[in-house]
Structure formats: structure tokens, C-alpha cells
Amino acid sequence: MLIDFHVHLAGNGCCQSGIILGKKFERRPTFFLLKKMQKITKEQLVTDIDLLWIRRISNFIENSQYISKAVTLCLDSIYNENGKELEDYIQMYIPNSWGCEVKKKFPKTLDFGASIHPYRKDSLQELEYCYKEKAFLVKWLPSMMGIDPENPLCFPFYEALRALNIPLLSHTDTEHTFALPVKKWGEYNHISKLKKPLEMGVTVIAAHAGTPTQLSETEELVNQYENFFLDTSGLFNPTRARSALKLFAKSKNTVLRERLLFATDWPVPAIPHLIIDKLGFNAFKTLQQITNPFEKDLKIKEYLGFNLADFKKNQDSLLTLLGRSLTEVNLT
Numbered sequence: 001m002l003i004d005f006h007v008h009l010a011g012n013g014c015c016q017s018g019i020i021l022g023k024k025f026e027r028r029p030t031f032f033l034l035k036k037m038q039k040i041t042k043e044q045l046v047t048d049i050d051l052l053w054i055r056r057i058s059n060f061i062e063n064s065q066y067i068s069k070a071v072t073l074c075l076d077s078i079y080n081e082n083g084k085e086l087e088d089y090i091q092m093y094i095p096n097s098w099g100c101e102v103k104k105k106f107p108k109t110l111d112f113g114a115s116i117h118p119y120r121k122d123s124l125q126e127l128e129y130c131y132k133e134k135a136f137l138v139k140w141l142p143s144m145m146g147i148d149p150e151n152p153l154c155f156p157f158y159e160a161l162r163a164l165n166i167p168l169l170s171h172t173d174t175e176h177t178f179a180l181p182v183k184k185w186g187e188y189n190h191i192s193k194l195k196k197p198l199e200m201g202v203t204v205i206a207a208h209a210g211t212p213t214q215l216s217e218t219e220e221l222v223n224q225y226e227n228f229f230l231d232t233s234g235l236f237n238p239t240r241a242r243s244a245l246k247l248f249a250k251s252k253n254t255v256l257r258e259r260l261l262f263a264t265d266w267p268v269p270a271i272p273h274l275i276i277d278k279l280g281f282n283a284f285k286t287l288q289q290i291t292n293p294f295e296k297d298l299k300i301k302e303y304l305g306f307n308l309a310d311f312k313k314n315q316d317s318l319l320t321l322l323g324r325s326l327t328e329v330n331l332t
Ligand SMILES: [Zn+2]
Pocket: 006, 008, 233, 234, 265
């Protein structure tokens, strides 16, 4: 059975979750699209969106034959280099306390993906707390959170991650869901910036595998570091679909084959229309009949030459590297 390493929590704090939905994000087209796709009503936004969201993910996983766990991701606030929180920049804030709560509510299907800004003065204490609560990983979205992975302020955090053997899942390349609060921050998503934590011995997972524009750097780093994995989340949307084809083609005869992990980026949808020329009409028709979005994503990847067994093998190597047994992650 597979773990989905990249699934988003969301909400607006209606159910004492502590989630903050920023006004800036509420005005973005992606927010409207999300509401429409997920069929979220006005009433639900007031009454129970936070809970409805996690129930929805849990149900999909519960009803899946192949995917047994989703790592659901928190999203920390934004801090400057002096450790001051920049509340005005918040588009979405999902506290680690909610991530823990989610895992407690759905221990069979949902796991805790923490998020900690390394410039926070209490970042190491927060990491300790998340470790005690058995966080599966720590997630960053550098361009939106204002984290430069090469900034020395991150180094003590890397040391702690390595010591506790917690992987870092960091977004790579372009970002469209959230606005860029500061133009320069766009550079922070460059995959080559992950060289520093890799060098320091942290297990790193590059979200979106360096698509759409950083595939050659990705390959270089994978060749260099055994502690480097790539998640295959959010690949079948207009910005990444064509480069996803390249990624899977490359993975047929390179070391990339040993590093790709299963991940969806739910609620970001997988749109097979974008690669119908590659899939063929019959495959496309089969995909249209799959109602579980997690299974649909897996099936597309299978058509592109990467099946469940391939993902499982890489998942096992990651878990071995992290010293985690299958019973510990509740996959048996
Ligand atoms: Zn994502």
C-alpha cells in the first residue's frame, strides 16, 4: 500500500483549528476555483469547512485499494530574518497543532506533515514538539514563506532535522496557487538551493521533482545524493503536464527511477486531457471513469510507465533510510 506524501490541509478556522485564511488568498482566482471544484457552499464556509476537508481526504483514502495513508500538510506563518512574524503576508496559515489533531482524529488514514519556518526564534522547540507528536516530515513552500534554503539561519534547523531523522519536503520551481509576497522570493524555490540540506545529511524530498524547468539540475542532484527523493505531486496541470512526460520518460533508464515517490498535491486536480496525445483515447476513457482522485493520479502515472510496485520500492527505501518500520507508520 502506498503513502501519498503531499496532501493539503485547508480551511478557515471555523472549527477551532487555528487555521487563518488570509484576505489576500480569498481574493485569488485559485481560491474561487478551489471552492467551485470542491463544491464548498457558503454555509459550509461558516460552519464546518475545516472538518469537512479532513473527512473528505480520509474517505478517499479509506475507499482506496492502493493508497492507505495521506501525509496532510500544515503551513507555517511568514518570518523575516530577525525572527519577526509578518502577519500581513499570511495567505493561509495552518498550525502544527491542527496537523496533530487531524492525525488523532483519523489515525488510520491521515498522517501529520508539520511546517516550521526556520527563521522563527523557537524553530527548534517547535521541531521538538512536532517530533514528539510523530510528525512524518516538515514541509516548506519557500517562495511563499520567505525561506531561502541557503541562508545560514537554516543550518541549525538542518542539523536538528538530520539528528531526528525527519525529512524536509520542499516545494520546487514555479508556484501558482499562492501569490508571491516579495518578488525576489521566487528564486527560493530553485531546486539547487536544496544542495545545502542534502550536504548536511538531511533527507530531502523535492516536491514536484523540479518540474517544469529544473529537471536537469534535479537529475544532477539525484546522482550526487542518496538522501534525495522526488515527489510526483501536482504534475498533471497546465504548468507541469508536459514536463511531467519528460520526467517519466527520463525515469525509464536513469537513477530517477529509484527516487520518485507517490504524491498527488490534492486538492490540485490531475487533468488527463492535457496529455491525451500521450495516453491515447482508451486510456483516457478509463481514467474518466475513476472517481477517486487519488487513484486517478496513480493510474495516469501507471500509463506513463511508473506503477504501484515502482513507487512502493522507493517508498520502502525512504522508510528504511528514515529508520521507520511499516508498523510504525501503520501500513501493515
Ligand atoms: Zn502542494
